[in-house]
Amino acid sequence: MPYTRHFLLDKNKFMKFKFLKIFFLFGFICFFSLKVYAIDSEETFLRAGDFYNNKKYKQALDLYESIDRKGPAIFYNIGNCKFELEQYFDALVYYNRAKNGASFDLLNSINCNINIVNSKLGVSVKETFWQKLEDNIKLHSIFKLQVLFLIFWFLFFILYIFLKKIRVVFLSINFIFIIMFGFFVFVKCRMEKYPVAISRKSISVYLGPSEIYHKLIDISKAQKVQVKAKERVSFKKEYKDWFKIKYNGITGWVLARDLEII
Structure with missing residues (x-):
């Protein structure tokens, strides 16, 4: 009887030791994987920076876009690459995405670049008090x-x-x-x-999700709107996606393809 009890205690200790060994091994593998991923992302980031400094903007852009976890700095650098490639609207989108979580210094650079892009696009954007407040809260x-x-x-x-x-x-x-x-x-x-989107071109806002509805207003290119809902509508056997938006206090519907979500 004492022998059997002694055997059970040893077996329990063995199972606990085995469980702890598996647990620590799993933790080590996870930690090592994250560390390798971080090193790989940092290496990609540095290589992209070298391409950008050598004015190889397309190669730099491909590397920046290959990074899975993108933060303000990467979005900002993608915007810079898009700007150098004269893809000004895409640059505007990425500069706005870079605002989320950016530092105060980076935010100043972003706003400066946005003004330059707007001048390249030939548009004038006046942000409302609410939009300025949201930009500061994003920090x-x-x-x-x-x-x-x-x-x-x-x-x-x-x-x-x-x-x-x-x-x-x-x-x-x-x-x-x-x-x-x-x-x-x-x-x-x-x-x-309610995410924010930017108009790709001059667009019309309708009372409902179809062009047969009454037109409310026209929105010029590169303006920010707030997206409220999305709906797919069939008209004459053709399906189109529509966004319900709010712009300057007016709520209406626009074609989803004419907006780019930030």
Whole structure:
């Protein structure tokens, strides 16, 4: 009887050891794979930079586009390649994509390049207050704002405990922080739910998803619109995709092929 119990304990220890060995082996493989992928992406990024510096823009563009996980810097460099290849509309699209998560310095460069591209396209774009606000919010994530909120809240809470005189101030600032955070989350969720698109050319906005509906307005090339919905419509045995959009307070429908989602 003692012998059998001793055998079971050894077997349990062996199974635990085997499980831990498999777990650590799996973790090592995942870590090594991610590290190899990161090194490979960095190598591709550097090679693309060399091609760009040597004015081989097509080769640089192919390498930048081959990188799976694209961030602001890669989108920005793709925009630069498109600009040098005189693909100005595509450059405009990628510059706008680069705004999401860009640093303040990069954002200044992006806005400068967008103005140059607009002049090349011969268009004048006036961003609304809401669009400028969304561009600034793109610089930050909800997680980053949560961390800042918790830091400030903790500091004011310490003051609240030791200095009774500022309790009213603490409550007021706490209320303002909550309102600001709620507004930030609302705008961020709105941006994710309703993406922004750029018009490829001068387009007409219709009351419904077909050209038989009343035309509301015309939108010039390279203007930003907010996409609300998408619908496929059959007319005379021909299927066309339509976007429901909002532009300058007007809601209507345009052909999906005439827009490029940012």
